[in-house]
Amino acid sequence: MTTPPAVTPALEIRNLSVALGGDRRHRLLRSVNLTVAPGEVHGLVGESGAGKSMIGKTVFGILPGAARVVEGEIHFHGRDILGLPKRELRTLRGREMALIPQDPLTALNPSRRIGPQITDRLVKILGHSQADANRRARALLDEVSIRDPDRVMRAYPHELSGGMRQRVLIAEAFVAEPKLIVADEPTTALDVTVQRRILGLIAAMQARHGAALLFVTHDLGVVAKVCQSVSVLFGGHVVEQGRTGDILAAPQTEYTRALLAATPRYDRPDAELTPVAPKITAALTLENEWADMQYAR
Amino acid sequence: MTMFTVRDLTLALPNLNAKRAFRPAPAITILSDLSFDIPAGACVGIVGESGSGKSTLGRTLVRLYEPTGGSVVFDGTDITHLSPEEIRPLRRNLQVIFQDPSSSLNPRHTVAAIVEAPLRLHGSANPVADARAALDAVGLSRAFASRYPHELSGGQRQRVGIARAVALRPKFIFADEIVSGLDTSTQAQVIALLKDLQRELALTIAFVSHDLSVVRHLCDRLIVMSAGRIIEAGETAAIFEHPQHAQTRALKDAIPLPEIDDSWLTA
Numbered sequence: 359m360t361t362p363p364a365v366t367p368a369l370e371i372r373n374l375s376v377a378l379g380g381d382r383r384h385r386l387l388r389s390v391n392l393t394v395a396p397g398e399v400h401g402l403v404g405e406s407g408a409g410k411s412m413i414g415k416t417v418f419g420i421l422p423g424a425a426r427v428v429e430g431e432i433h434f435h436g437r438d439i440l441g442l443p444k445r446e447l448r449t450l451r452g453r454e455m456a457l458i459p460q461d462p463l464t465a466l467n468p469s470r471r472i473g474p475q476i477t478d479r480l481v482k483i484l485g486h487s488q489a490d491a492n493r494r495a496r497a498l499l500d501e502v503s504i505r506d507p508d509r510v511m512r513a514y515p516h517e518l519s520g521g522m523r524q525r526v527l528i529a530e531a532f533v534a535e536p537k538l539i540v541a542d543e544p545t546t547a548l549d550v551t552v553q554r555r556i557l558g559l560i561a562a563m564q565a566r567h568g569a570a571l572l573f574v575t576h577d578l579g580v581v582a583k584v585c586q587s588v589s590v591l592f593g594g595h596v597v598e599q600g601r602t603g604d605i606l607a608a609p610q611t612e613y614t615r616a617l618l619a620a621t622p623r624y625d626r627p628d629a630e631l632t633p634v635a636p637k638i639t640a641a642l643t644l645e646n647e648w649a650d651m652q653y654a655r
Numbered sequence: 656m657t658m659f660t661v662r663d664l665t666l667a668l669p670n671l672n673a674k675r676a677f678r679p680a681p682a683i684t685i686l687s688d689l690s691f692d693i694p695a696g697a698c699v700g701i702v703g704e705s706g707s708g709k710s711t712l713g714r715t716l717v718r719l720y721e722p723t724g725g726s727v728v729f730d731g732t733d734i735t736h737l738s739p740e741e742i743r744p745l746r747r748n749l750q751v752i753f754q755d756p757s758s759s760l761n762p763r764h765t766v767a768a769i770v771e772a773p774l775r776l777h778g779s780a781n782p783v784a785d786a787r788a789a790l791d792a793v794g795l796s797r798a799f800a801s802r803y804p805h806e807l808s809g810g811q812r813q814r815v816g817i818a819r820a821v822a823l824r825p826k827f828i829f830a831d832e833i834v835s836g837l838d839t840s841t842q843a844q845v846i847a848l849l850k851d852l853q854r855e856l857a858l859t860i861a862f863v864s865h866d867l868s869v870v871r872h873l874c875d876r877l878i879v880m881s882a883g884r885i886i887e888a889g890e891t892a893a894i895f896e897h898p899q900h901a902q903t904r905a906l907k908d909a910i911p912l913p914e915i916d917d918s919w920l921t922a
Contacts, residue, residue: 406809554909554911554919558920558921575761576839577839577911579910582911617839617840622873627914631846631847633843633847634843
């Protein structure tokens with residue numbers, strides 16, 4: 359899928375740097391650039407600590423602790439959202455963005471029923487009536503193949519299985535027809551067969567509702583199946599970026615090649631599994647530190 | 656040589672979810688009529704969906720659960736109903752590596768103390784030296800011995816778990832989803848390590864996982880489970896070539912290979 363240049367991207371991140379306490383010498387995100395077209399799924403892939411979740415958090419304005427944006431722009435449908443006052447960002451987030459988190463248990467309030475947790479966004483931010491919101495929630499639960507939506511709406515999170523909870527969160531994410539969804543390792547905690555069903559659901563919902571999707575994962579296999587484009591990250595730096603097919607077929611960097619060589623494949627049992635060589639990560643770390651020194655000057 | 660001979664193994668546990676006040680909990684059958692052998696020196700993959708009983712089977716092999724029916728013979732000894740006292744001397748040959756090393760390593764103990772504990776318990780002549788040898792074997796240098804679990808990365812913690820399990824030079828290790836929480840590169844490291852250790856120490860391993868790609872790389876034999884029963888068993892290569900059971904195929908097809916395939920999501 360190629361995007362004609364006339365279309366305003368759903369999300370455009372330009373030269374984004376995030377640092378602890380705003381200290382430019384120690385950046386968590388290092389001059390990140392990426393563009394996601396409306397209706398596109400963009401994968402953020404890398405090992406733990408690569409900063410892939412950090413990008414989603416920056417877009418949502420929910421950076422943890424002392425992490426601060428030190429430079430860069432985030433355009434959401436052409437509008438710069440970094441400078442927005444908190445209240446406006448909150449409304450924008452409620453109306454037009456959504457998050458599918460990794461752990462469906464901690465993301466749901468254990469002491470509230472499922473129903474209001476899905477409809478909150480509609481009632482409290484978008485001003486729908488409760489009856490209308492309930493109708494919509496029921497329809498969405500039906501769309502994510504939950505057989506008895508009324509029972510699930512009345513249930514508490516602990517009464518549902520992991521796969522069911524993740525479906526509930528997918529329904530919640532799509533309930534207000536958002537323009538951008540950040541999915542943060544949404545299937546890492548699930549069994550492989552459940553993962554396949556959930557990925558199918560996310561892709562189908564995304565195609566039907568046409569949101570742009572930022573998909574965080576450490577699994578190149580998952581990227582291959584759901585993402586049209588991808589950024590490979592190491593140490594908060596985009597090592598490689600492009601169409602998923604191109605990158606998987608002909609990775610341009612040593613690091614991406616090494617990640618692929620470390621991924622086990624049942625169809626290639628005789629291929630040797632090699633961990634990413636320390637000299638590759640050391641070289642990237644050195645490059646990152648060098649870039650930070652230049653950057654801090 | 657056979658390490659395990661399992662015949663008609665059945666396990667029923669009290670179902671506390673269905674328990675009513677002041678009444679005994681009704682029994683729920685977790686494993687029913689499992690029969691299989693594990694040859695010495697084999698690495699057997701136990702796979703299945705969550706809830707299929709694969710971890711429970713592993714735990715029953717190392718007698719963390721007592722079977723309610725059938726028999727488990729380990730290395731010539733019937734361990735089906737041995738009392739805790741009777742099984743203790745055998746424990747040095749029945750080791751476990753747990754899924755989550757951050758909850759299975761004592762946070763108040765140093766790495767050295769953690770690896771030495773089973774050595775002391777089983778009367779090693781020189782626990783300090785043996786623990787060092789075990790840490791060397793998993794590629795953790797001397798510097799790690801005095802650290803605490805929270806000071807380690809996930810992969811290093813899993814190595815400590817492995818070092819603790821191999822320190823006694825056991826005959827059998829049950830590895831319960833030990834790479835599912837790790838990064839791709841760390842996972843490749845741990846798989847390579849396990850392969851090396853198996854060869855060097857002539858270990859027999861039962862490796863529980865839901866990732867058939869990992870299992871294909873590591874295990875020479877396979878047991879596929881569903882709802883507490885074995886639906887397929889045999890050599891890994893043969894099962895991958897001609898899976899007999901629809902659920903085995905489903906498990907295999909559910910693995911996303913890193914290549915473009917538009918039909919995968921909709922199939």
